[in-house]
Amino acid sequence: MAALKDERISEQLVVDALDTVIGWHQDELVPLGKILNADTRNRYVHSSFFDLATDPANGFDPQNPGRKFDAILLDIDHSPTEYLNASNASFYTTENLSLMAEQLKPKGVFAMWSQNLPEESFIELLKTVFDSVESHIVPFYNPFLGNESTNSVYVCVKE
Numbered sequence: 827m828a829a830l831k832d833e834r835i836s837e838q839l840v841v842d843a844l845d846t847v848i849g850w851h852q853d854e855l856v857p858l859g860k861i862l863n864a865d866t867r868n869r870y871v872h873s874s875f876f877d878l879a880t881d882p883a884n885g886f887d888p889q890n891p892g893r894k895f896d897a898i899l900l901d902i903d904h905s906p907t908e909y910l911n912a913s914n915a916s917f918y919t920t921e922n923l924s925l926m927a928e929q930l931k932p933k934g935v936f937a938m939w940s941q942n943l944p945e946e947s948f949i950e951l952l953k954t955v956f957d958s959v960e961s962h963i964v965p966f967y968n969p970f971l972g973n974e975s976t977n978s979v980y981v982c983v984k985e
Contacts, residue, residue: 829899830865837867839886843874875902876917879926886929897935898926905940906948906980918948923955927984936982944978956982 829835840862842848848870851859862868871878871888878886879898887893903909906918916922923936930936936956944961952959960981968975 829897830862830867835867837869838865839869839871841871841873841875841878841886843872845872848872875900876914876922879917879929880922882925882928893929894931895929895934896931897937898930900936900938903940905942906938906945906951908942918951920951920954923952927955930984932985934984936980936984938980940978940980942978943976944980948980952980952982955984957985958983 829838840848840851850856851862851870854860854863871886873888878884882892884891885893886895886898903914909915917926927934927936943963949959949961962979962981964977964979965974966977967973
């Protein structure tokens with residue numbers, strides 16, 4: 827949703843493998859649903875992020891196969907080593923990250939959220955694909971724990 831605050835964004839695709847989750851957004855049963863639905867630049871894509879990421883010939887946009895993007899933002903697994911589904915592990919390889927990176931325009935950005943602190947082994951893996959790799963620790967107040975927590979974001983640029 828934060829991406830839509832930037833006027834330079836002409837379109838945002840939200841990819842989800844679960845039709846039910848897309849329905850929750852469309853029916854405004856989740857907090858961001860109303861905001862996303864109110865913005866005509868937002869569009870939902872019902873598919874597996876990982877399947878689309880590793881198929882650059884078709885890519886993320888079923889209406890425009892092979893389309894290149896300025897940014898690809900990933901928030902699925904808990905971290906690059908703690909997966910929601912064990913089959914997701916195959917994405918975190920040089921080969922599959924490279925296939926995803928093919929879908930970025932020059933100077934395109936890949937960013938990924940993680941609930942863990944930055945992992946040096948993942949940073950080194952990202953460097954096999956991207957020209958610039960940074961990790962950032964993001965502190966925030968966690969109301970569920972009642973204290974300060976941290977997550978991290980990896981930010982990578984393809985020149």
